[in-house]
Amino acid sequence: MGLGFHIGQGGIDNLGEYLGQIEMEEHDWLQRNGFLTVGKTGHLPDPIESLPYFDDVVLTQDQVKSVKNRFDIRKEEVFKTPGFKSAAVDKLNDILTNAVNKKQGISTCAD
Numbered sequence: 810m811g812l813g814f815h816i817g818q819g820g821i822d823n824l825g826e827y828l829g830q831i832e833m834e835e836h837d838w839l840q841r842n843g844f845l846t847v848g849k850t851g852h853l854p855d856p857i858e859s860l861p862y863f864d865d866v867v868l869t870q871d872q873v874k875s876v877k878n879r880f881d882i883r884k885e886e887v888f889k890t891p892g893f894k895s896a897a898v899d900k901l902n903d904i905l906t907n908a909v910n911k912k913q914g915i916s917t918c919a920d
Contacts, residue, residue, distance in 0.1 A: 812836060813918045814904045816911055824916055829904045835897035844883045844898065845876065866917045870908075873915050877905040 811832045817825030831839075839845050868876070880901065887893050908915050 811920050813920045814908070815916045815918065816908060816913045817916055824918055825913075828907050828915070829900055830920060831897060831900050831904075835900065838895075839897055839901060842883075842887075844880050844901070846879075868915045868917075870912060870914050873905065873908045873913075877909050880905060 811830040813830045814828040815824040815826060816828060817823070836845075884898060884902065887895075887898075904915075
């Protein structure tokens with residue numbers, strides 16, 4: 810089961826152009842490796858902001874930009890490691906870049 814991403818803010822009732830999908834295992838890996846979350850201290854109850862991983866979530870363009878900025882910072886860090894490759898990073902990079910370039914929000918749908 811995966812999480813599909815669609816252009817626009819129509820939610821589950823009005824999904825826009827399909828951008829791609831990441832599997833739940835890929836999302837979990839990205840989450841655990843610091844690509845999607847941010848907090849001030851790293852300790853609970855630190856407020857964490859994350860890319861949603863469940864059905865019928867709508868993100869505004871500003872929220873997508875925020876997630877993309879955080880994602881890019883972590884991506885730059887890990888790509889300094891020689892030989893690092895990740896299909897999950899590549900997939901989510903394509904999805905977020907497409908949404909930012911089209912100046913749109915995102916709707917999610919569990920597939």
